[in-house]
Amino acid sequence: MAEQLPPVDDDAPHAPGPRTGPVDAISVRDVTRDYRRPRASVRRPSPPVHALRGVSFAVPQGQRFGIVGESGCGKSTLLRILAGLDQPTSGSVAIDGRDITGLRERQLRFVRERLQLVFQDPMSALDPRMRVGDIVAEPLVAQGHQNRKERVTELLEAVGLRADAADRYPHQFSGGQRQRISIARALAPRPKIIVADEPVSALDVSVRAQVLNLIADLVDELSLTLVFVSHDLSVVRHVCDRVAVMHGGQIVESGSTEQVYEEPQHSYTRKLIAAVPTLGKALSGVSAADLNREYRP
């Protein structure tokens, strides 16, 4: 814990605007990320892929922020950058007011403590050869935490698993239980920000409700900031206060979830909302053909 961190400077170019008060948990400014595909021709390099094209947003402390978009919209690239796993081509990202762009791995330690990730597929996110107790304790080992065993027990109980789960392996658990293990691991270093990438998309209906409730409980109890990424606007609507809709590497619309859901402004948002099947819509006679049309108010 002896690492020297860059001092927090509220006057840094990152502080968003003139506002005072607590610093935003996450602040993203004009971030772009270009990839280059492997060369397909000897004569010319392949054209760059603009995965992110000028993305800006801020997530205040304690907010539940949703990012909605479909495959290829850039949301996974954005998450990787938020977590310090990738660097933007241009623009800047600050976590708790500290710029994380251009930092080296050693200097990103504070990000690993403040921000933790929960992934979609809990089976591929958990090492099948490690016992659950070791999986959950791993972030604690990295941080030289004392009394790991007690902390693991505490974490497993917090996510609704029995303490003896620590001695078992991931394959002995169901999908929902595995996602609880992922959440316990994410909470281990006492992060203030949780970034969840499609955390319930692979789960059955009844399990999905349980995991969504667990996430909501933990966010409340631990006063976490939540970034929740999903392709499913109705899940985001339930979980989040604000939402950003991504399409083609850009945020095409953002606002409070109610507002975006009730009065979508961008044609892509309207299409997305129209395409989500719900029981309510289906029972009032909305057919598959109707879902395939753009929403018109």
Add this chain to the structure above:
Amino acid sequence: MTPAPDTAPATGPASGQGSPDDVLSVRNLDVTVGGRTLVEDVDFTIRAGERVGLIGESGSGKSLTALSVMGLLPEGLRATGSVRLAGVGHDLVGADEARMSRVRGKEIAMVFQEPMTALNPTMKVGRQIAEVLLIHRTRPDRASASAAAVELLAQVGLPDPATAADAYPHQFSGGQRQRVVLAIALANDPALLVCDEPTTALDVTVQARVLDLIVRGVQDRRSAMLFITHDLAVVATACERVMVMYGGRVVESGPVQEVFTRPRHRYTRGLIGASDLTAVDDRGRLATIPGSVPPAGRFPAGCVFRNRCAHATEACATRPDWVPTGPDSGYACFHPVAESGARGTAVPTNQEAGRG
């Protein structure tokens, strides 16, 4: 082939006499492995042009039911009972591979969740579609089969179908690949289309597209459809009738409107509650079903849902009888949701209804 070992008179739901319109008749279907029963006494009929959904969570036996219909059960699993298909002279249960391969791709076609694994990566998609026409001799020669393949690609809405026919599967996106799979499935105008989670891996807008194509495809051909998914909203959108499976049994069935607005089985009601993201309690939490789905074959005796059911009593230790409520509807529960009191479980049709 020998007739199915179990031809005892059907006792389960929808076991009326066959009508000429019946396409698929499943009677007393059991699937067992070792000493464990994975699917028990499944009994239903699908008529021409009817779209029937089969919903349930992982481990409920819905995919095994579909695989038994298609004769594709994994090694070691054994189906008993009877599965009859209109136009096929033999029982599909126990039929050998030679017979089944004449039925599959012709009378029965299927669309699975993963289009990439369903397609041959080394073969152009036009040839893959033409293949199913040539194997079943529904087109006389290669040239007319190729022309039909292009026509089928046009029907599933692929832009520039002639070019698409000349491309390999990896050149398509996930949604486009699923459309190619659908084109293959519909090539021989099957009497029955079985879809197992066909849109689960797709983005919402692509899902809407593919669902639309599936429904139109079976409507145009007046095919029967068995549509398997865990997504209640998808089933309500694409199907007219629904069967709810849990623990290897059909616990409730009926018209979509009926089952989803006035569920009788406690499990159905729990499932609807848990999937409704607009109804929350005063703490903002969703309704849940306590506990988790037991591993296959480890469901409690008697009512399979009783260890997760708040209304379970000692009576539930014996197996509840099927209570028919109509020709294709009924439930198996000792403590069903009261018909009048069920109104509160109806999905709110306020903000979400009437959109699109």
